[in-house]
Structures are given as C-alpha cells and as structure tokens.
Amino acid sequence: AQPMGFQAQPMGYPGGFVVPPVQNQPTMDGTIWMPIPPAIPNCPPGLEYLTQIDQVLIHQQLELLEVVTGFETSNKYELKNALGQRVYFAEEDTDCLTRNCCGPSRPFTIHIVDNLGREVITLQRPLRCSSCCCPCCLQELEVQAPPGTTVGYVVQNWHACLPKFTIQDEKRMDILKIIGPCVVCRCCEDINFEVKSVDETCDVGRISKQWTGFVREAFTDTDNFGISFPMDLDVKMKAVMIGACFLIDFMFFEHGGNKHQRAGVW
Numbered sequence: 001a002q003p004m005g006f007q008a009q010p011m012g013y014p015g016g017f018v019v020p021p022v023q024n025q026p027t028m029d030g031t032i033w034m035p036i037p038p039a040i041p042n043c044p045p046g047l048e049y050l051t052q053i054d055q056v057l058i059h060q061q062l063e064l065l066e067v068v069t070g071f072e073t074s075n076k077y078e079l080k081n082a083l084g085q086r087v088y089f090a091e092e093d094t095d096c097l098t099r100n101c102c103g104p105s106r107p108f109t110i111h112i113v114d115n116l117g118r119e120v121i122t123l124q125r126p127l128r129c130s131s132c133c134c135p136c137c138l139q140e141l142e143v144q145a146p147p148g149t150t151v152g153y154v155v156q157n158w159h160a161c162l163p164k165f166t167i168q169d170e171k172r173m174d175i176l177k178i179i180g181p182c183v184v185c186r187c188c189e190d191i192n193f194e195v196k197s198v199d200e201t202c203d204v205g206r207i208s209k210q211w212t213g214f215v216r217e218a219f220t221d222t223d224n225f226g227i228s229f230p231m232d233l234d235v236k237m238k239a240v241m242i243g244a245c246f247l248i249d250f251m252f253f254e255h256g257g258n259k260h261q262r263a264g265v266w
Contacts, residue, residue, distance in 0.1 A: 031078075033115040034085040043235055044145040046120025050238040055082045058090075058225040058245060074099070075254075079112070079242070088112045088120070090246075102127070104254035110246055111147075122147040123243045125250070139251060143243040145236065152240035154178075154247050163193070163252065167240050174198050175237055178207065178244055180252075193248060195229070195241065205229035207245050209253055223253045 037048040050056075061076040079088040090112040098106050105127070112121035122144040128137045139156040150170045157164040163180035177200050180193040195205035210224040225245050229238055 032085050034081055034083075034087045036115060044120070044149070044151065044239075046114045046116075046118055047145055047235045047239055049081075049087050049114065050235045053081045053087070054229060054231040056080070056087065056227040056238075056242060057082070057084075058227070058242075060223050060249075075110075077246075086115070088114055104250050106250075108250070112242075119147055121145045121239055121242070123246055125247065139247060141243050141247045143240045145239045151236040152243075154240060154244040156251075163248075165244060165247075167195075167237060167244060169236070176204055176241075178248075180248070204233070205241065207241070207248060209248070223249055225249065 034049055037052055039045070040048050040051060043051065057080045059078045059080065061078065074094060075092040077090040078086055079090060080086050090110050093109045093111055094106060098108075107127040108123075108125050110123040111119050112123070114120045124142045124144070126140065128139050138158060141154040142150060143152045143154070145151045152170055152175070153168040153172065155166045155168060157166055161182050163178075165178040166174050167176040167178065169175050175198065177196045177198060178193050179196060179200065181191060191209040193207040193209075194203060195207065196203055205228045206226075208226045208228075210226055225248075227241055227245055229241055
C-alpha cells in the first residue's frame with residue numbers, strides 16, 4: 001500500500017521523464033504540482049496552465065557531474081508558478097559531442113512536459129554563429145505547442161550595444177520586443193530584459209535573471225529566471241516568452257568551455 005498523500009510513479013517514460021501525480025499531491029521528493037486546469041477551447045493542449053498565471057519561475061537543476069568534472073551535461077529545469085507549484089518540467093535534448101564542442105552556441109531541442117507527462121511545448125534552436133558583428137546568422141528559436149505545431153518565434157535583432165529580440169507569431173508577424181541591458185554581466189543584482197510593445201513605447205512584461213549568490217554564480221551555470229506577463233496575454237505568446245527565456249539563458253548566462261559567461265551583446 002502507498003503512504004497517504006503519495007501516488008505510484010510509473011517509470012520508463014521516453015526521454016527519462018517520470019510521470020508525476022495527476023492530482024495536487026506531493027511526489028516522493030516533495031514537489032507540489034499545479035492542479036490540472038480544465039480544457040479551454042482553441043487553447044493548445046497543456047497550455048491551459050498559462051491562462052491562470054502571470055508569472056513563471058524557472059529554476060535550472062544543479063548537475064553535480066558538471067560541477068565536479070566540467071563536463072557539459074543536458075540542462076534540466078523546473079518551471080513553477082508564484083506559489084511554488086511546478087507547472088512544467090523541461091529537459092534539453094542534445095548529444096554529448098554537440099554540448100561539449102559547441103558550448104553555449106549549440107543547437108538544441110528542449111522538451112517541456114506537463115504534470116501528465118505530456119510534451120506540451122518544444123523549443124528548437126538551430127546552429128547559428130554567436131560572435132559575428134554583422135546582421136547575419138543571428139540567433140533564432142522556434143516554439144511549437146503542441147510539438148509539430150509552430151506558435152511563434154524568437155528572433156535576435158542586430159544592435160551594436162543592446163541585446164534585442166522580437167517575438168513573432170506563427171505567421172512571422174512581430175508581436176513584442178525584448179530589450180536587455182548593455183552589460184548583462186553584473187554582480188549581486190538581478191538582470192532584467194524588458195518586454196515591450198512592437199513600437200517599444202509600452203512595457204508588457206519582464207524576463208529577469210535572478211542573482212543566486214556568489215558561489216553558485218562563480219562555480220556553476222545553473223540559473224534562476226523569472227518571467228512576468230499580463231494575465232490576459234495570448235497563451236501562445238506566453239509560451240514564446242518562455243522560449244525567449246531559454247534562448248537568453250544560453251546566449252548570455254550559460255558558461256562556455258572557459259567557464260566565463262558573456263558580458264555583452266557579442
């Protein structure tokens with residue numbers, strides 16, 4: 001018999017995921033999952049969670065093998081709501097050679113699953129040059145929800161001083177802009193990327209890289225982010241903002257082979 005408050009965890013889900021409990025019960029590791037919302041017409045399956053929240057907290061999991069050996073492992077993340085309930089779990093899908101040869105510039109696929117173990121969002125980043133100073137080969141990320149159905153893109157815009165991105169819908173129409181600080185490497189404070197309207201006159205939300213302490217910042221590349229957006233923002237654009245956060249993490253806060261994060265646009 002299972003102890004009260006716990007539910008058996010079936011193993012062997014593709015990609016190494018463990019299917020979490022369906023109800024709002026703690027798992028064996030104490031994680032609380034956000035209750036499953038009802039289905040919503042015209043909402044991609046699994047994105048119903050995003051209709052109920054205006055903030056997502058992303059916590060990258062610490063990989064001891066990577067800390068001890070410096071060997072780059074697949075990134076894993078927990079996505080939580082403001083109450084600390086897990087909304088999604090994300091895992092990078094890249095091969096060992098790509099991770100350790102291409103470093104932070106590597107192409108990747110990130111699978112995001114909900115509390116039924118369903119893959120609800122897929123992020124795909126192609127290989128692009130990360131050090132060019134010309135408006136070519138700029139970074140781009142495609143967001144699919146559900147997998148196979150594109151809902152939007154995150155496209156880097158060339159700028160001499162500032163990290164700038166455009167959030168586009170599935171038809172490549174510009175929806176939002178993201179503008180970061182001139183210097184993204186700061187000590188003892190959060191680093192904010194402002195989400196604005198297309199004409200850059202109105203604030204819409206924010207993607208913040210949160211300071212996690214000197215030891216963790218200096219010796220690991222595990223990062224914490226917070227994403228805020230209007231409650232009534234199109235749920236597909238919320239998913240694309242989550243994708244933008246992952247792209248920003250890899251571009252500016254993922255350590256390279258020399259263990260230094262980038263301090264500027266290029």
